[in-house]
Amino acid sequence: MLGIEQIGTYIPSQRISNYDRQEQFGIDSHFIEKKIGVRSVSRKSAQEETSDLGQRAVESLVNRSDLDLATVELLVVVTQTPDYSIPHTSALLHGRLGLDTQCACFDISLGCSGFVYGLSVVKSFMESNGLKRGILVTADPYSKVVDPNDKNTTLLFGDAAAATLISDHPVLVPGAFTFGSMGGEYDKLICRDGVLSMNGRAVFNFAAKQIPGDLRLMAEKNNIALEKIDRFLLHQGSLIIVETITAKLGLEPGRVPFSAGDFGNSCSSTIPILLIDEIDDPTVKTIAVSGFGVGLSWASTLLRRV
C-alpha cells in the first residue's frame, strides 16, 4: 500500500506586505484581511530558480524523515515555471540530489490542481512499476511571471515549494480521485509573453460553482459522508473562495483551514503546506484535499490515516 509518508516545504523568507501597497492599488485592510486574506506574499531571491526552491523542499523532507535519497526510484516535479523549457526540472534536481541512474524522472505541467493530480500520477506509476519510494515536488514561483503592477496577481501569489514522500510506509493513503477540466476556459489564467494574467472573477465563479459538487462526488466515491471528514484542505486561492466553498457545503470553518495569510497562494504547493500541519496529528483521521485553478482544472481525493 502506497501513500504519503512525510512532507517537506520551503517558503522563501522575503516578503512584500500588502499593507504597504494599499495606496498603490486602492485597497484597504478589509480587502486584505476579509477578501483575499493575504497580508503579505513571499518572494524568492533573484538568484533562486525553481529547481533551487524544489531542492530546499527536498532537503526539508530529508530533515523531517529518515529518507536516504539513494533509495528514491521516482522524482516528479509539478511546475509551469521550470528553469528551462527543455529539459525538465526533475532532470536538474536528479543530478543535483545525486539520485540513482535508474530513478525515473519527469515533470508534470499543471497549476493549482497539480498536487492532487500529481499524487495520483505518482502513486499509480509506482504501483504499476513496482516502486517503493518516490518524491513529488511542487514548485511554481509565480513571481517569475507576475507583473508587480497587476493588482489581480501580485497581491495574491507567493513563492514556495513542497516535497512529498510517497512510499510503502504511508501515514496518509489516498482513496478514489475525482478529476475535471473546462478547457474552453483556458484563457482565464494564462501566461502570455512571460506575463501572467488572471480573470479573477471568472476563476472565482468557476471554483464556487464546480468545487462543492466535486467534493460531494469525491465523498460519495469514497463512501463517506461529508460530516465524517475531519479536515478539508482546499487550494488556497484566496480567503473568500475558501469561505465560499465552506459555506456552500455547510461546513464548520474550523475544519477548513486557511494558512496563506503570511505568504500567499503558492499554486500547487498550497495543499502540501497545509498537510504538514495535519500529518503528525493522530486525531485527524480523514482529510479531503482539493486543488483547482489553471486549465481550468480540478482534482480531489480523500486521505485516510493508516
Next chain:
Amino acid sequence: MLGIEQIGTYIPSQRISNYDRQEQFGIDSHFIEKKIGVRSVSRKSAQEETSDLGQRAVESLVNRSDLDLATVELLVVVTQTPDYSIPHTSALLHGRLGLDTQCACFDISLGCSGFVYGLSVVKSFMESNGLKRGILVTADPYSKVVDPNDKNTTLLFGDAAAATLISDHPVLVPGAFTFGSMGGEYDKLICRDGVLSMNGRAVFNFAAKQIPGDLRLMAEKNNIALEKIDRFLLHQGSLIIVETITAKLGLEPGRVPFSAGDFGNSCSSTIPILLIDEIDDPTVKTIAVSGFGVGLSWASTLLRRV
C-alpha cells in the same frame, strides 16, 4: 487489460531539403545519407501551434479508429514546446475537441523519452483510476526553438505529432518498463532564451553507451531473449545512432527500422510514427520500444500483440 488500440499521426507537408543546404553547412551527400540519415526536415506553418499539431494527430486517430471523443476519460500531452507555459496544452485541446468535463487532463514535460514514459504514466493512471479510454498526444515542434543557422539541430529536427489511443481493447500491450536518468548531463540538450542547443557528440556517446544495456535489461525484465523480439523501434535521433545500437546488440538491420529520412527527428513522436507501420501487421508479435535524449533520460518497454 490496457494497451495501445490505435495511433494517428500528423506530419506537416512543408519540407526543407538538406541537399539544398550542403554549401551553407559544408556537408555532403554521404553525411546526409549515411550519417544523419535525414534528407529533409518537416516544418509546420508559422500559423500552426503545438496544440494544432496535436489536434490534427487526434483527428487522424479518430479517422483510423471508431473512437467517440465523448468517451475519452484522459488526455495527456507530452511536450516541451507548449503553446503557453501556463496553462497546459492538454487544456486547450480538451476545449477544442469538446471532451467531457470529467476527462482528466495534464501535460508531461519530457523530450525524446516522452512517448515510452507517457505510455507507462497513462496506462498506470488509467488502471489506478478505473478508466477505459485515454489519449496520449506527443507534439514537440522543435522548429519553434531551432536556430536555422545551427548545423547541430536544424538539419536533424522535424515537426510532427502523434496521438495514441490507450484502451481496454488493446492491440499491443506493454510489459515491464525500464527508466533511467543522467541529470548531471542536463545541459547537453537545452533550450536557453528560446534557442535549442545540442552537444551532439555527448548525446551520441550517451545513447551508444546506455541504450544497448538498457534494452538487455528490459528484455530480461520481460523474460524474453533479444533474438525473439520481432522489431526494435528506437528513437530516431539519427541514422548513425540507430545503426550503432543495432550493431552493438548484434541485431539484423531489418528488425530495426529507420523512418525519419523524409521528415527528421520529431522528438517524442518518432516511436508512434514507427509504430503505425507495425500495428496492423499480425506477423509482428513483439516490439521493443526505446526512447532516449533530453534530460538526459531514457525509457524502454516491450509491446506484445494481443
